[in-house]
Amino acid sequence: MARVAVLHNTLDFNGGADAVCLHVCEALQAAHDVTLFTISETSLSALNELFGTDAAVTVETLPGTGPLARLLARVDDWRGPQLAFRSVLLDRWFRRRAAAFDLAVSTANEFALPVPSVQYVHFPQFNGHVAGPDGVHGGGVADRVWTRMAGLDDRRLPADATLLANSTYTADHVVARYGRGASVVHPPVDPIPGEPWADRERGVVTVGRIAPDNRTLDAIRAVDGVRERGYDLHLHLVGSAAEAYRSYVDRVEAAVAAREHVTLERSVPRTRLEALLGSHRYGLNPKRGEHFGMALAEYVAAGMVPFAHDSGGQRDVVDGAEDRLFGTVTEATERLVAAIEADARPRLPPDRFAVDRFHERIRTAVDDRLAGR
Structure with missing residues (x-):
């Protein structure tokens, strides 16, 4: 049983990235000692109910998370989500605890982590000035500041990081920003019963x-x-x-x-x-x-x-x-x-993104990284 840290900058937006985080915790908790690090007010129980998950792991939050999360929520309303800033705070905080873990799993995109890692990228959060294959880019002064503070201004991710991406679109942007490929692991969604x-x-x-x-x-x-x-x-x-x-x-x-x-x-x-x-x-x-x-x-x-x-x-x-x-x-x-x-009908199978398939791929990626593969 390995000591695994799951890093997720915030669970307060209740979106797809947060569902992935909960599923990663659920996939790993039986075989490993899992601790979730986050800057978030939202409780694990509330998220389990929202996403239909059964994550039961230790949760560590940055001291002062409550007032900080509320302040950021007010800022977000007129400046947009400050996810890169949150990630920098999370990274700085985790580094002081990293020596206690065998592996880190990021479910909040890319980090320059000091321990071996599996990094699930929903979309790259740093080096936003680098145009992707579709010409999409963004960021400005703030992006360059956060990128530098995250230790990724050289556009090099740690050699001992396994990269996963939620789609081919995201994987192409990872290559554009970091020159590294990422395996596509679509997020988990089990079949939902329906009427004829x-x-x-x-x-x-x-x-x-x-x-x-x-x-x-x-x-x-x-x-x-x-x-x-x-x-x-x-x-x-x-x-x-x-x-x-x-x-x-x-x-x-x-x-x-x-x-x-x-x-x-x-x-x-x-x-x-x-x-x-x-x-x-x-x-x-x-x-x-x-x-x-x-x-x-x-x-x-x-x-x-x-x-x-x-x-x-x-x-x-x-x-x-x-x-x-x-x-x-x-x-x-x-x-x-x-x-x-x-009278168009569905063409795709309901189990196209089955949860069991996602969990197995996450466990395999973690086990392979722990084994040095």
């Missing part, structure tokens, strides 16, 4: 935190467009609403209140989420440049017809099907209308 197609409601479900980057309002506009074409389609928005996005949440709530065909449910139990997915025909993900798309993968798992913005790792999830991808809100409307008119 004929019994399903002609409705759309959009799952994900209510946030500007998730473009929740675009989902409303797309369904509005379908209804303007004469089809009685309704929309369920399901997702948590972090305090960091309060101003955007207010806009979404106002849009929902003005429409009888749109409902919003926040922080629903897993049973309710699965009931919605299993009883509706269509799933819509309007986020652009999604690095993978956990909600989109859940639409597949529930036997829905999934639609997503034609960018990022979402192409992996729908297996590159052009009639399931769109570039604009108008195109999203057109894809939905075409599916309704053709």
Whole structure:
């Protein structure tokens, strides 16, 4: 049994990266002594209920995490998520404890860690000024500062780090920034029981935190467009609403209140989420440049017809099907209308991203790294 540290900068956004963290803990806890290091207020029990996981590991939080997390949440509302900053704090803190561990597993992207590691990259968090294969780049002065403080301004990751990526899109960006390949391990999503197609409601479900980057309002506009074409389609928005996005949440709530065909449910139990997915025909993900798309993968798992913005790792999830991808809100409307008119059915198997497969690949990566392979 090895001593394994799992590093995750924050669990307060309740997104797909946080689900991966919980699943990694669950995958490793039976065979290893696992400690989760995070700068997060959210409890493990709350996340287990949200993600349907059973993680039961030791949790270490940075002293003063509560006030710090609340301060960062207020900053996030007008400056966006400060994830790189959080990661730098986490890295500095963990280094003082690293000697007590045989291996570190990052579920919050890349680090220059002082111990052997397995690093799961949702999207590179440092060296944002380096353009990826699609020309995407970002960052400015802050990015260069955090990159330097993270010890990665030379664009070299530790030689004893095993790199994993959530999609081919992300893996290509890892190569562009660091010149190192990453094995693609799609995030875990088990099949979700559903009703027969004929019994399903002609409705759309959009799952994900209510946030500007998730473009929740675009989902409303797309369904509005379908209804303007004469089809009685309704929309369920399901997702948590972090305090960091309060101003955007207010806009979404106002849009929902003005429409009888749109409902919003926040922080629903897993049973309710699965009931919605299993009883509706269509799933819509309007986020652009999604690095993978956990909600989109859940639409597949529930036997829905999934639609997503034609960018990022979402192409992996729908297996590159052009009639399931769109570039604009108008195109999203057109894809939905075409599916309704053709009575389009699901094409992908519900077990495409099975949890057991993910857990096994994580355990193998950790065991191989511990063995020096």
